[in-house]
Amino acid sequence: MSRMSDAVVLPLDDPAADPAAVGGKGAALARLARGGLPVPDGFHVTTAAYREFLFLDTHHGDPAGFMRWAVPPAVIREVARAYADLGGGPVAVRSSATAEDLPELSFAGQHDTFLAVEGADAVLDAVRRCWASLWTDRAVAYRARHGVPDDGLAIAVVVQRMVDATSAGVLFTANPDTGDPTETVINAAWGLGEAVVGGQVTPDTHTVSGGAETRRHIADKAVMTVCAPEGTRNVAVPENRRRAPVLDETQVLALAAIGRDIQDLFGVPVDVEWAAHPGGFAILQARPITTAVAEVWNDSLRGDYLWTSANVGEAIPSVMTPATWSLVRELSSATVGGHPTTGNIGGRFYLNLSPQVAVGRALGLGGLVRRRTERSFGRVPRGVEIPGLPMSRRQVLRAAVATAVPMLKQVREYRKRLPELLARTPARCASLRDRITKCTTKGELLALWRSDIDALLRRDCATLDAGARTGGAGQRVTVRLRALAGDDAVLLTTGLHDTEQLASLGPLVGLAHLRDGDLDQETYVRHWGHRCADEFEVSAPRPTRTRPGPPASWPLSTPTPWTSWPASPKRERTRGVTWKPPTPAAPPDSAAPPTAPPRRPAPGNAPAPRWSAPSPSSEPSTSAPPP
Incomplete structure (x- = not known):
């Protein structure tokens, strides 16, 4: 076969098989073949062959003319030779236009495909019909609707061995809904895939997430496409197979893995046409997903779970921006058998109680896990049943082990690295903030992200997050509070860690020390200046970035520095009381009224203990200052 740029035939995996030479579909199949994916053997009839045919006898926009005129002899010879080298037999002949399978347009179904074609003359006839399909009314109207010009347009043809498919369908590496x-969503039906892509049958649907099948819907599949002497035809599915699953779980996961490999190869989410045969799977086509789907923030649609915001509602009180949600997903994306442990419902952050309860039940510790769940997330109302997972006990245990092992590794790393992280992270974040402000172009910001910030987020922050998960709240305090306050003890001890101190009280205690003169404003700002209402939201301005002047110029004696913050009248009144100036001390030489003897503070009114810098402990701040 000629390998020149004007070759009329190329091997399927030829490096010269680019979109200009073999069209979008052909180039994608060549890329798959070179990448080692299971693509049926075949060859390309290139755009050079199409243009040579056009140059001789035909005119644009005349489909019938393609069938009236002879194919050039050189094209006939090369196609016949390539078909013989393939071993003859039935083949699939597919159109591949230069404007096909683009990132923004797929041209799905606009050009013709012919299946189970056998014999050199029949293959040449199918090639000519594929050429003609570039100029059907349907294809011309599609291009006009999407603003694709006809100038320079060409079409190639892909010829591949026909797959003896027992089943086929379509795979999406991003949920199309x-x-x-x-x-990953997989559609599957019996027979060839034409009944699926043509909408003639309702296929089975399998959803895979986190390496596990999370949902399946088995449809009533009444029709399937099969090979026939005339090409293909639709026949009724035998009664005993209509409601039977086309794929078992092992096949679903294997197919999803192939889909991930294709997505990695293309670098974008893809939809893939596939076929199953006795030897495995064959990939018939792959293209970028072009349908823009609005992201739906409603993870309650992902399954029958019990969601709660009891332990996060105060930390994340508002609807998250997309930027914040992207960070939350990065740090809180653990799954159990593909079932999420966190989610986004209406833009608010939620925790999924079902996975941990399902693991507890699988271990025979359902009651204990429920009590500990209430300890961490608040009391579940009586009569409310926490749904489990749609998995067998064995599957739940296997999934739990698969999830726990990486977490345990994170915890070990956390314990090993904690002193070093606590010692260097504040200065590191301060340095990064300074470097960010000095970036003047998007390129500089991207370079800084790749060199420093990405590692801070994905490694150090993830390690600190693992440390936060190890904090078992003070059990002695919990037991005593239960005796005194009953169920309210759950609320009172939420967020309590091994140090038996509430990190959320840090800014308040710090203000008391600031008032008493035990620390200066610079020190306070360094430790707590990033704390604010809705501090989990990355777009929320931090006090240290909104108040005028250096920290030393922020007097606590008047509310003036805070008046630039918009507030309701009620908040203004509260603020005025909170920041009421203290009574000035009498001058040393003035007559002071006699003072009463000092008395012991009443219980609950004791002065705050002397302040010292927070020591490295097992309780990292739940809101480390962002870079």
Whole structure:
């Protein structure tokens, strides 16, 4: 076969098989073949062959003319030779236009495909019909609707061995209904895939996430496409197979893995046409997903779970921006058998109680886990049943082990690295903030992200997050509070860690020390200046970035520095009381009224203990200052 740029035939995996030479579909198949994916053997009839045919006898926009005129002899010879080298037999002949399978347009179904074609003359006839399909009314109207010009347009043809498919379908590496990039959706039906892509049958649907099948819907598949002497035809599915699953779980996961490999190869989410045969799977086509789907922030649609915001509602009280949600997903994306442990419902952050309860039940510790769940997330109302997971006990245990092992590794790393992290992270974040402000172009910001910030987020922050998970709240305090306050003890001890101190009280205690003169404003700002209402939201301005002047110029004696913050009248009144100036001390030479003897503070009114810098402990701040 000629390998020149004007070759009329190329091997399927030829490096010269680019979109200009073999069209979008052909170039994608060549890329798959070179990448080692299971693509049926075949060859390309290139755009050079199409243009040579056009140059001789035909005119644009005349489909019938393609069938009236002879194919050039050189094209006939090369196609016949390539078909013989393939071993003859039935083949699939597919159109591949230069404007096809683009990132923004797929041209799905606009050009013709012919299946089970056998014999050199029949293959040449199918090639000519594929050429003609570039100029059907349907294809011309599609291009006009999407603003694709006809100038320079050409079409190639892909010829491949026919797959003896027992089943076929389509795979999406991002959920086509929700746009969720973490979910792979597989449609499957009996026979060839034409009944699926043509909408003639309702296929089975399998959803895979986190390496596990999370949902399946088995459809009533009444029709399937099969090979026939005339090409293909639709026949009724035998009664005993209509409601039977086409794929078992092992096949679903294997197919999803192939989809991930294709997505990695293309670098974008893809939809893939596949076929199953006795030897495995064959990939028939792959193209970028072009349908823009609005992201739906409603993870309650992902399954029958019990969601709660009891332990996060105060820390994340408002609807998250997309930037914040992207960070939350990065740090809180653990799954159990593909079932999420966290989620986004209506833009608010939620925790999923079902996975941990399911693990507890699988271990025979359902009651204990429920009590500990209430300890961490608040009391579950009586009569409310926490749904488990749609998995067998064995599957739940296997999934739990698969999730726990990486977490345990994180915890070990956390314990090993904690002193070093606590010692250097504040200065590191301060340095990064300074470097960020000095970036003047997007390129500089991107370079800084790649060199420093990405590692801070994905490694150091993830390590600190693992440390936060190890904090078992003070059990002695919990037991005593239960005796005194009953169920309210859950609320009172939420967020309490091994140090038996509430990190959320740090800014308040710090203000008391600031008032008493035990620390200066610079020190206070360094430790707590990033704390604020809705501090989990990355777009919320931090006090240290909104108040005028250096910290030393922020007097506590008047509310003036805070008046630039918009507030309701009620908040203004509260603020005025909170920041009421203290009574000035009498001058040394003035007559002071006699003072009463000092008395012991009443219980609950004791002065705050002398302040010292927070020591490295097992309780990292739940809100480390962002870079």
